Amino acid sequence: MSRAGKIARRTFLTGSIATAGGVAFGVYMYRRPSANPLAAGLHEGEAALTPYVLIRPDGVTLITPRADLGQGAAHVQALLIAEELDIELDQVGLDPGPPSAAYYNTALSREALPFASTNESRLAETARSLMDAPIKFLGIQITGGSTTVPDGWQKLRVAGAVARETLKAAASLETGLPVSDLRTRGGAVLLPDGTRLPYTGLAARAAEIDPVTDVTLRDPSAWRLIGKPTMRSDITAKSTGQQLYGIDVTLPGMLFAALRTNPRQGGEMLGYDASRAETMRGVHKIVPVTGGVGVLADNSWRAMRAVEAIRIDWGPAPYRPHQGEHWRALENSFTDKRRDSRLRNDGDVDATLASTTPLEAEYRAPYLAHAPLEPMNATLQIKDGKVDIWTGTQIPRFVQKNVASVVGVKPAQVHVHVTMSGGSFGHRLEDMMVRRAAELAMQADGRPVKLTLSREEDMAHDYPRQIAMARGRGTVSGGHVQAFDLGIAMPSIMRSQMRRLGMPMMGADLQIVAGAWDQPFAIPDYRVSGYRAPDLAPISSWRSVGASTNGFFHESFLDELIHAAGADPLEERLRLCNHAPSRKVLETVGEMSDWGAPLPEGRARGIAFCLSFGTPCAEVVEVTVTESGIRIDKVHVAAEVGRVIDPVNFENQVQGGVIWGLGHAILAETTYDDGMAEQRNFDSFRFMRMYQCPEIIVRGLENDSRVRGIGEPPVPPAAPALANAIFAATGIRLRQMPFVRDMDFV
């Protein structure tokens, strides 16, 4: 697999956003522990044992710094800490903690390198370990890239173990008994005579001693929680209306705000007339902001109604205004000048393609809004030089820094309180809406302001999934796939996103080819090239990012070649696969779906595989052709994650990922006209409903030594598995999403 010698210098810099001049110093910083952000707020009798465990006389709080967007991140992080801390999940409170450099995410940067996750060569491993230092040095605290579990797997268990051993040392000092005589269970240290010393009572003593850092993690045979079904800590609150989200934040004296900014994203506001809005009931103030205008009122509806009543003159879009121009830009990007990467180039593709007439195909994938169900919102109070922010975000430290810059204070004066999020799918990796809310709050005379975007305003500024195109050329020989040449063109997601965050973006954008160049197949002549299209509409990371489009391209074209070769889609993938855990995933999904067993007339299966975020995932979709359209009956999914932390949450994540993949593939698209997104609510931006939802059978495999995430990997195989099933059922090859353009679904 290793083709490291062919990696261009320019490409290698990709993951090293911050490395330039920083590695040596970074290594020094890396060895020094980050300051514990909990230490500042401690009172008498309280202890912050590691940045993840806060013990006060009235209870134990576990800090879960990766944002809970609905994926169960808070619960899973708490579970990993609690496993080693010997405390039950119903005995602890959970808190996202303050934004802090201590909560850096190294797993994210490790996967940003131009090494396939299956590449375990010394060079790849060295590069990955080098990435840890600058990321820790910069304190990049991001939730994303399916990294919460890979990043926390060791870190959080160690945090729990350090806290446990420190509490035992404190108990030893209190009782005079040797540590070796002490046990821990249920949030207490147990003495040999059965006496329980609750952790809460030991906090004061524990705070006086150095943490015990020489700890051994438990053997899997001793785990109480990991791998077992547990009750997610937010389930009851979310079944009773009690769960508070950002949109529910209510503060004394709070004003309710609505906002309209230029729907031609990034465009200016040339002028406005708010004379009618000013007179409307409940309106407190009309407030111009960068690129738009907001209303402060005494109620969300009155604010939204008033902002709608403002007549606004919008400036032009700073990008090509029409959808047709965006497609043309992609069509014209398959050139040497625009080639961004060629990380896969095995055999002699050109010679093989020249030797016969190749099979050719072109694929397209549209822009897609993230559209989490909770519209974007933020509550801010700016008073006495101090800023408080309540919002659901994946990037709390960027929010802190960027709002500080808007308001003109130091980041230390900005306090970010991360709330529960009603979904995200990547939408909360952006903070422009929070910055606008800060502009509103600056003009509210110290009163708190809650900005709630209308659904239409939110979807007009969604920074959607990338638009993308692929062109495949390939040949078959002797009943097998011989040559596979795939070019993928899209604008750079990372450039668009990093620019808004004020971060540099160097080198190739690996997301242009993610989920395609890094697949574990040994096709004799195998090439994947990325082409960077010019910047079009601003775009952002959308659940599974580059792989969301590239999995569809790669697996559809591979399926076309396999059919052309007259081979079986599962057998041929197994024959080509050169990565043992991935083979097992394919074999498993074959067994689960009874692949090869005959089906009644009008019914067929399709298979697809994608290795993304280090997780190999295979899906078999079963469809029936009915008189009124295609019915998706069943989906079998197998995924290899090293460890299934919680089987209930795992299944829920996989089912959700499959529905995400299928629902958008059949129904959804965002298109631009006059520089504006045309779909701004769920009547035109359509998604799967229950009547279209198949049965989804899930199996998690634990054969690999590395622990991987599951939030995103089930997405990329869903669309191609469906398209491949529809081809098997009808002979019609769907090459453009959404499929509803070509076919009805029931």
Add this chain to the structure above:
Amino acid sequence: MKLTVDGTEHELDIETDMPLLWVLRDELGLTGVKYGCGIAECGACMVHIDGQAVHSCQTLVGDVWGEVTTIHGLAAPGTLHAVQAAWVKHQVAQCGYCQSGQIMQAAALLAQTPDPTDQEIDDAMSMNLCRCGTYPRIRAAVRTAARTLQEGTQ
């Protein structure tokens, strides 16, 4: 204007054309009722009026014809309605934002159709959108709740 919500009568000085959703959320602080789309497409705002599931975002407060029940008043304080208990048992929620509306829809369905067919469950629950993809668990939870409610009445 008088409005009875979850058994409590309120006297309100508000516009009659304010959608019930915003009265519940911003005037009465019942934030379990969610704003998702404002156009009766997503169902996150669902409440009952005299037992019937309605979109509170498209019901003007002046048009409310009976007693309003929200997710906060579906069960007696400190208890769970059978539908909520099934939602907990099956761990339906991911982000959970749509679930208040899903639960109100399911409770209304089972009140009117105690033993729904799979088709009837799909038809009723397709009024509600879930972006996280909890549909398989919602299906299972509705069936469990139907069984619980039927056993309770036998």
